[in-house]
C-alpha cells in the first residue's frame with residue numbers, strides 16, 4: 001500500500017500523481033508491438049466501442065509508420081490520444097486480447113495508442129483533409145468529447161461547425177473530471193489544438209447556452225444543432241448536515257484538484273460516499289494528496305459496486321479503506337464537518353434494509369459525495385419536442401435525452417450524444433456515439 005506525503009510543491013504533486021500509463025519510448029513501443037499476433041477477426045477490435053483497427057495500427061508502429069498508426073486510430077476515434085490514456089482498457093481492448101487466454105500479459109494497446117498519437121500531435125502533421133464545403137452550418141453545444149468528436153466528423157463531411165462552450169477550455173471532463181494521473185490538462189488540450197487546427201471548426205468559449213434566447217438564435221442561424229452538454233453537478237444525498245463546511249461533490253473536488261494541484265485543500269480524514277468510478281478516483285486522489293485516512297463508504301457489498309474492480313484496487317493500493325453495507329444518515333459537526341453517522345444494512349432479495357440500532361459515527365474532517373451527476377433537465381426542457389427519459393426503472397437514468405438510432409431527438413433539428421444521452425459512461429462511448437450522430441446530421445441535411 002502506497003503512503004503519500006502531502007505535496008507542498010508542483011514537483012511533489014507531480015511525483016504523487018505520476019502517470020498511470022507513462023508514455024512509451026520508441027524502443028518499448030517497438031518491442032511491445034512485436035508481441036502482437038495480428039489476429040484475424042481480432043477480439044480487441046470488437047471490444048473497442050469506436051472499433052479502431054488495433055492490429056493494423058500496432059503493425060504500423062512496428063514498421064515505424066507512426067503517422068499511419070495515428071491516422072488509423074483517428075479515423076475511428078477523434079479522441080484517440082485521450083482514450084489511449086483514460087480508457088478502461090482492462091475492461092475493453094486489453095481485456096479481450098487473446099493473450100489473456102494463455103495467462104500472458106495482454107498487449108498494452110492503450111499505451112501504444114498514446115505513443116502513436118502523441119508523436120503526431122507533437123509534429124502537428126496534417127493527416128486529414130476536410131470535406132468539400134456543403135454550405136450547411138451546424139451548431140454544437142458543448143466542447144467535450146461528444147461535441148468535439150461530432151465537430152471533427154461534420155467537418156470531414158464538409159459542414160461548417162460552430163461550437164458553443166460554457167467554460168474557458170475545451171475537452172469537457174477530460175480537463176475537469178478525469179484523474180490527473182491518467183491525463184494531464186496539457187495532454188488533453190494539445191490534442192484539442194491539434195484537432196482544431198486540422199479541422200477548422202470554431203469554438204466560442206465562455207458561451208453557455210442557457211435558455212430560450214440562445215436556443216432561438218441557434219435555431220434561426222443553423223441548419224442542425226448537436227447537444228453534447230454531458231451531465232450536471234454532483235447530486236445531493238438529501239441527508240441532514242450536507243451543507244456543512246468540508247462536504248463537497250467528488251466531481252467538484254476533482255475539478256479543483258486539476259486546477260489547483262498541490263494548493264487544493266484536502267482533509268486529514270476523508271470519507272468518500274459512493275461505489276462508482278468517480279468515488280474511487282476521489283479516494284485515490286485524496287490519498288495522493290496526503291490524507292491520513294481515506295474511507296470509501298458504500299451502502300451495498302463490494303460485488304455490487306458500480307466501479308470497475310481495477311479502479312477499486314487502485315484506490316486500495318493508494319491507501320483507501322472501505323466500509324460496506326452502510327448508509328449515511330447524517331453529516332455531523334458544528335459548522336464544519338466532524339463525522340458521518342451511518343447505519344448498517346443487510347440486503348434481502350436485492351433490497352437494502354437498515355439494521356435497527358446499528359448506528360455508529362465515523363469521525364472525519366472532509367466528506368466527498370460520489371453520488372453521481374444530475375442531468376441538465378432545466379435547459380433540455382426548454383427545447384420543444386426534445387423528449388427526456390422519464391420512465392426509466394433506474395432512477396439515475398431519468399432525464400437522459402431520448403434519441404433514435406441516428407442520434408436524432410424527437411425534435412428533428414436536434415441531435416445528441418455522449419453522457420447527456422447514455423447517462424454517463426466513458427470518453428470512448430461519447431466519441432463513438434458523436435461520430436454516428438454526425439452521420440445522422442449529414443443524412444438529415446441531405447434530405
Ligand SMILES: Cc1cc2nc3c(=O)[nH]c(=O)nc-3n(C[C@H](O)[C@H](O)[C@H](O)COP(=O)(O)OP(=O)(O)OC[C@H]3O[C@@H](n4cnc5c(N)ncnc54)[C@H](O)[C@@H]3O)c2cc1C
Pocket residue numbers: 086087088141142143144145146147164165166167170171172173174177178179182207208209210228229230231250251254277278281376379417418419420424425426427428430
Ligand atoms: C470524475 C470523473 C472521472 C472520469 N474518469 C474517466 C476515465 O478515467 N476514463 C473515461 O473514459 N471516462 C471517464 N469519465 C467519463 C467521461 O469523462 C465522460 O463519459 C465524457 O467526458 C463524456 O463526454 P461528453 O462530451 O458527453 O460530456 P462532458 O465531458 O461533460 O462535456 C460536456 C461539455 O459541455 C459543456 N456544457 C455543458 N452545458 C453547457 C451549456 N449549457 N452550454 C454550452 N456548453 C455546455 C461543458 O462545459 C463540457 O465542456 C469520468 C467522469 C467523471 C465524472
Ligand code: SF4
Pocket residue numbers: 035036037038039042043044045054055096097098099107109
Ligand atoms: S487480440 Fe491482442 S494479439 Fe490479437 S490483434 Fe488484438 S492486441 Fe494483437
